[in-house]
């Protein structure tokens with residue numbers, strides 16, 4: 028099904044939906060521009076915890092899509108906010124990268140690599156992961172039996188151009204779960220409703236009148252299904268038409284689009300003079 032009307036607000040995944048690597052995907056800029064011209068709220072959500080919102084602002088501006096920092100949320104933001112709300116005095120061990128550690132430190136949390144002091148082990152997307160970090164997590168959780176395990180996001184890998192990718196947080200979580208026998212007790216990324224609440228914060232809209240747009244079934248689309256939003260799968264990232272065909276009826280996205288600017292209904296394409304090939308002109 029293709030959209031025939033505009034929604035009240037649009038929540039977009041970034042990687043594989045708005046850009047891939049260092050290029051905006053076809054039609055992304057004119058779509059966002061048109062929604063903003065109409066005064067329709069646009070928010071961006073990423074599960075990737077290796078950047079903070081400031082870095083996303085810089086990246087989007089560099090790619091030609093200037094965006095306010097308040098319109099962007101990722102798992103650095105949701106993890107920090109969740110910990111402030113639920114475990115404000117906890118000592119943390121972060122199996123993650125600098126932007127997440129910096130945000131937690133700035134929020135006043137103590138970070139430690141002493142297993143006897145750690146209350147919460149945070150599994151994240153960590154390209155500096157090694158055996159000594161696994162040992163600290165293991166000791167804090169299994170030997171001292173004091174720490175709980177949470178994860179920033181459930182993604183197995185982060186997609187790259189050309190069909191490549193990088194192991195993501197799920198691999199780190201799995202390593203810690205495998206050796207300790209415990210399960211992560213919280214996920215702060217999509218499909219958690221925590222991400223949606225962060226995205227829609229300050230907007231007076233009913234989630235049912237909004238649409239979540241993304242390239243991944245298990246995160247972007249699942250969050251929309253769980254929260255009653257319309258969902259739009261774009262085929263510019265991870266998911267293939269065969270994956271969609273294999274879904275049962277209850278898991279079908281509302282829309283499946285070959286390009287993100289088809290969120291603008293066809294009659295408006297005609298009014299605006301858009302074609303499939305002139306997306307760079309608008």
Ligand SMILES: [Mg+2]
Nearest residue numbers: 040042043242
């Ligand atoms: Mg994506």
